[in-house]
Amino acid sequence: MANPALMPTSPLRANFHYVVLMDLSKASYTALKQAVNMAKRTSALIEILYVERPLKVVGNENQLSALRELESESQNSKRKLQNLIELVREEEQIQTIFTYRVGHPLTQIKAYLSETRPHLVFYGKKKSNIGRWWPGISQYLLQAYQGAVFISRENGSKHLDRSSSIGSIGSTTRSWSSEVVKTLSKNHRGNHVVFKLSALKKNPVNENHNRFTEDPKALNEATTFEFEGKHHLTQGISRYAAKCNIGLFCWKRPLGELRQDDKNIRIEKLIEKLDMPLLITGQS
Structure with missing residues (x-):
């Protein structure tokens, strides 16, 4: 039976479709928390988009060994994502799925957002460009992307509630x-x-x-x-x-x-x- 987290899921079951750009960093976890808060207030489906970079295959002389290592990392990342969406589903009662892709992060993100056209994209801004993903994503979201974007700070604790x-x-x-x-x-x-x-x-x-x-x-x-x-x-x-x-x-x-x-x-x-x-x- 296919993994439900990997199956195509229509956002029509909810009012809105939110995509969280996830690289398992602290900043992206903060973005996910903000997405959960927004989904509760607007009745939305949350989709986590994760892009794995296949850099080790390119630079390793032993291609077979590199491919095995990439597959191992892929399975490890998918397990983490599966555990994450199950946690959100159980504790927050929010419809949550994930999509896993391999390639250049910015290229894959551009293509995926063009294909799915979500109502809102959540991005956790880091203190610097150092991280799992290459720089340029924030510039793309702010300057070129024409859809709606939700930017949260890496150490940000503020969120919208009844008193704010x-x-x-x-x-x-x-x-x-x-x-x-x-x-x-x-x-x-x-x-x-x-x-x-x-x-x-x-x-x-x-x-x-x-x-x-x-x-x-x-x-x-x-x-x-x-x-x-x-x-x-x-x-x-x-x-x-x-x-x-x-x-x-x-x-x-x-x-x-x-x-x-x-x-x-x-x-x-x-x-x-x-x-x-x-x-x-x-x-x-």
Whole structure:
């Protein structure tokens, strides 16, 4: 009987299909934890994508020995992945599968995301590029990939819960077109925090203070901070995000030219400044 973890599984059994890029590092385990939290809030299937690099076969004179070693490593990796998805299934009650591929990680990831078109890709950002996977994956996800991406930090402990806020730039996430973000915003009972640019106000202004309220009318509002245009918006976000207990920051991937509220933002700098995960919507 075929291993159910390796069988093609349709994400139609859940509302959304999430892919976690896994290399068994601490950063990728953090990404998986964030995916589990998001899957609970949005009813999603989690698929773990693992890519094995066949480098030893290329550089070893004894090809047969190298192939045996690669097969041994392959079986070991698959056992770890199988144990991992069984743990998530049993403890978290989340639909979870894994896909195993061999090849250049970035090439395989590009091909797989193009084939499956998941609703959200989870990636754990390491402190450096040193790791099992070659550098370039984060650059691809941020600059070339057009789908939605969830970036978590290697040592990040923050996550979205009932007591934390959802942060965004320009407008509350309730008005965004992303189905994942709309579902998340609809189910979230905490506060929404919006950061804007304003040519009229020199200092950040807290316009609304409907924080952590169960009042349905108040939930349509958001705590808003406005900054004068000449101020670097990234600095303001990093300063007030922690004070507002933001558990997830959402950024709408621009189409064409950057919008006014995004023109002073470089997404790489925002990732470095924030100590909470970042959800970047896809282009649509």
